[in-house]
Amino acid sequence: xxxxxxxxxxxxxxxxxxxxxxxxxxxxxxxxxxxxxxxxxxxxxxxxxxxxxxxxxxxxxxxxxxxxxxxxxxxxxxxxxxxxxxxxxxxxxxxxxxxxxxxxxxxxxxxxxxxxxxxxxxxxxxxxxxxxxxxxxxxxxxxxxxxxxxxxxxxxxxxxxxxxxxxxxxxxxxxxxxxxxxxxxxxxxxxxxxxxxxxxxxxxxxxxxxxxxxxxxxxxxxxxxxxxxxxxxxxxxxxxxxxxxxxxxxxxxxxxxxxxxxxxxxxxxxxxxxxxxxxxxxxxxxxxxxxxxxxxxxxxxxxxxxxxxxxxxxxxxxxxxxxxxxxxxxxxxxxxxxxxxxxxxxxxxxxxxxxxxxxxxxxxxxxxxxxxxxxxxxxxxxxxxxxxxxxxxxxxxxxxxxxxxxxxxxxxxxxxxxxxxxxxxxxxxxxxxxxxxxxxxxxxxxxxxxxxxxxxxxxxxxxxxxxxxxxxxxxxxxxxxxxxxxxxxxxxxxxxxxxxxxxxxxxxxxxxxxxxxxxxxxxxxxxxxxxxxxxxxxxxxxxxxxxxxxxxxxxxxxxxxxxxxxxxxxxxxxxxxxxxxxxxxxxxxxxxxxxxxxxxxxxxxxxxxxxxxxxxxxxxxxxxxxxxxxxxxxxxxxxxxxxxxxxxxxxxxx
Ligand code: HEM
Numbered sequence: 001x002x003x004x005x006x007x008x009x010x011x012x013x014x015x016x017x018x019x020x021x022x023x024x025x026x027x028x029x030x031x032x033x034x035x036x037x038x039x040x041x042x043x044x045x046x047x048x049x050x051x052x053x054x055x056x057x058x059x060x061x062x063x064x065x066x067x068x069x070x071x072x073x074x075x076x077x078x079x080x081x082x083x084x085x086x087x088x089x090x091x092x093x094x095x096x097x098x099x100x101x102x103x104x105x106x107x108x109x110x111x112x113x114x115x116x117x118x119x120x121x122x123x124x125x126x127x128x129x130x131x132x133x134x135x136x137x138x139x140x141x142x143x144x145x146x147x148x149x150x151x152x153x154x155x156x157x158x159x160x161x162x163x164x165x166x167x168x169x170x171x172x173x174x175x176x177x178x179x180x181x182x183x184x185x186x187x188x189x190x191x192x193x194x195x196x197x198x199x200x201x202x203x204x205x206x207x208x209x210x211x212x213x214x215x216x217x218x219x220x221x222x223x224x225x226x227x228x229x230x231x232x233x234x235x236x237x238x239x240x241x242x243x244x245x246x247x248x249x250x251x252x253x254x255x256x257x258x259x260x261x262x263x264x265x266x267x268x269x270x271x272x273x274x275x276x277x278x279x280x281x282x283x284x285x286x287x288x289x290x291x292x293x294x295x296x297x298x299x300x301x302x303x304x305x306x307x308x309x310x311x312x313x314x315x316x317x318x319x320x321x322x323x324x325x326x327x328x329x330x331x332x333x334x335x336x337x338x339x340x341x342x343x344x345x346x347x348x349x350x351x352x353x354x355x356x357x358x359x360x361x362x363x364x365x366x367x368x369x370x371x372x373x374x375x376x377x378x379x380x381x382x383x384x385x386x387x388x389x390x391x392x393x394x395x396x397x398x399x400x401x402x403x404x405x406x407x408x409x410x411x412x413x414x415x416x417x418x419x420x421x422x423x424x425x426x427x428x429x430x431x432x433x434x435x436x437x438x439x440x441x442x443x444x445x446x447x448x449x450x451x452x453x454x455x456x457x458x459x460x461x462x463x464x465x466x467x468x469x470x471x472x473x474x475x476x477x478x479x480x481x482x483x484x485x486x487x488x489x490x491x492x493x494x495x496x497x498x499x500x501x502x503x504x505x506x507x508x509x510x511x512x513x514x515x516x517x518x519x520x521x522x523x524x525x526x527x528x529x530x531x532x533x534x535x536x537x538x539x540x541x542x543x544x545x546x547x548x549x550x551x552x553x554x555x556x557x558x559x560x561x562x563x564x565x566x567x568x569x570x571x572x573x574x575x576x577x578x579x580x581x582x583x584x585x586x587x588x589x590x591x592x593x594x595x596x597x598x599x600x601x602x603x604x605x606x607x608x609x610x611x612x613x614x615x616x617x618x619x620x621x622x623x624x625x626x627x628x629x630x631x632x633x634x635x636x637x638x639x640x641x642x643x644x645x646x647x648x649x650x651x652x653x654x
Contacts, residue, residue, distance in 0.1 A: 019309025027317030031260035040111025066205015068164035076456035143170030191362035199238030256324035335576030363407035396440025423590035430520035431601035557595025
């Protein structure tokens with residue numbers, strides 16, 4: 001890194017750190033979060049250095065994620081090489097800050113003093129392995145450790161994307177810790193904070209990388225700035241939506257807005273609105289008139305980085321600030337609250353399938369984005385004068401709406417309490433949603449809407465087309481693998497500890513949703529997919545696979561219906577439900593749903609396969625007819641000639 005660049009990096013770091021420290025100190029003083037603790041007070045040094053370490057952790061994490069994402073999606077080879085020292089440097093800083101924050105949190109949680117004896121390291125080890133908060137911080141540290149090595153060791157474009165994925169995954173443990181770790185509304189708290197941290201990291205980290213390493217006046221900078229600006233727009237919406245959601249679930253009344261926690265929250269909303277003005281100014285005028293306004297653009301970016309630092313400082317203080325008092329704090333929890341953290345939903349009636357919702361902001365955002373980007377793509381195609389089958393659009397939008405319902409509607413509200421509803425959700429997710437999404441042909445739409453990049457950088461189009469042509473994609477999209485994976489996943493999931501993990505742990509539940517969605521998508525794509533794929537099995541093979549799957553679903557469902565014991569007795573059997581079927585009857589009902597609900601999409605796929613088969617036969621016949629017409633029915637005359645020859649040789653034989 002040459003001297004000018006390192007000075008620029010220091011200046012950028014100075015801007016965000018100054019904003020961060022200033023607002024952190026003010027917010028901590030306002031909220032009283034660093035006041036001495038009534039019991040086991042760790043002392044002022046730990047009380048102040050812990051949030052400061054967390055601030056540096058948040059800033060270095062954001063810079064690592066943002067730099068890697070910008071590198072993977074916006075930069076060409078030369079720009080990726082220029083960004084590499086920043087990615088490696090911030091990953092190393094992340095590692096240091098995560099280690100310091102881990103030790104300070106241990107001191108604060110245990111009230112013990114720093115010492116160099118075996119007792120202290122044993123305590124640290126216990127904290128990392130036996131205490132949930134400790135193990136989450138240890139995981140964050142582990143991700144930072146891996147990244148600090150891989151960002152240094154590898155420069156290949158694809159490894160940069162893998163590093164970006166590792167860095168994003170490294171945010172998860174922090175989303176599970178802190179205020180989000182409390183049981184009540186745990187799923188929503190974790191998903192909204194994760195969405196918040198991902199949005200902040202791409203938005204702030206991307207701008208840090210752009211300002212520190214790629215600032216300049218040329219046309220190329222305009223390209224980079226507008227690519228970043230698209231990422232920033234999406235990220236800022238994520239930050240706003242998830243921040244308001246996180247804030248909303250932590251306040252129990254309007255009056256709580258006046259609590260120290262509420263006051264810092266209001267300050268953050270104000271900072272976000274201010275940052276919104278910056279973004280609008282860039283997009284509306286500065287980027288468009290780049291040659292004239294690039295100098296004022298970079299000046300404004302400097303100020304924006306300071307304010308972003310301030311917002312991160314306020315966020316860090318918020319995480320350290322005690323929550324407003326929960327009016328139900330001392331109400332004894334029900335069995336359902338002890339198990340799930342949330343009260344039992346109202347009795348499941350027909351109407352409840354429509355009226356009872358348990359919103360998951362992350363999946364709501366994913367489905368909304370899936371619909372918005374698809375319609376945006378179709379609109380761009382039509383504006384260009386190209387056509388796109390309306391059936392595909394309707395099918396895709398329906399698929400996303402059904403996914404939205406499964407992850408936010410009654411299936412999400414009741415799946416923790418009723419095995420039958422869990423199974424309905426599972427079957428819709430792994431069968432019905434893919435049957436609607438696959439005909440939408442998203443890969444074809446993307447490759448037609450986005451023009452190929454010619455500057456050596458990879459955008460979404462390049463990454464998707466690369467991914468679907470990898471040997472891994474070849475293997476998992478093979479109909480045989482897709483069919484086996486689809487069928488065996490069901491048995492492996494319910495008859496191994498995976499089911500308990502997915503029922504009791506938030507991460508397990510999210511994994512289940514993603515796994516079964518992808519498994520169903522691969523299976524349906526291999527049978528009726530419109531998008532390009534490496535395998536084209538014959539229709540008879542497809543029908544055999546479908547019959548096999550149908551039979552398998554029937555056996556699986558029947559097996560569950562005849563189960564004499566509960567799969568998770570200490571969960572579904574201990575909910576304290578006073579309405580609906582008893583847990584074993586409910587489990588049998590779940591088996592019936594696995595059979596019934598699972599078969600409906602399978603029948604739909606079978607009908608589509610038979611229809612595609614008949615259409616391909618028609619197409620073949622028409623092709624042969626056209627060829628015959630072109631050759632003046634030469635094939636027909638050849639055939640008749642052959643028959644005549646056969647006849648004459650028979651005649652001769654007699
Ligand atoms: C509508 C505006 C926003 C709201 C309502 C909001 C709300 C929140 C809430 C409720 C939390 C969780 C704190 C806790 O653990 O209790 C949080 C965390 C955080 N916010 Fe925001 N936020 C907003 C905007 C921003 C912006 C613009 C940034 C930075 C650019 C930001 C940075 C952070 C950070 C870094 C954390 C994590 C703190 C930590 O766990 O150490 N927030 N925010």
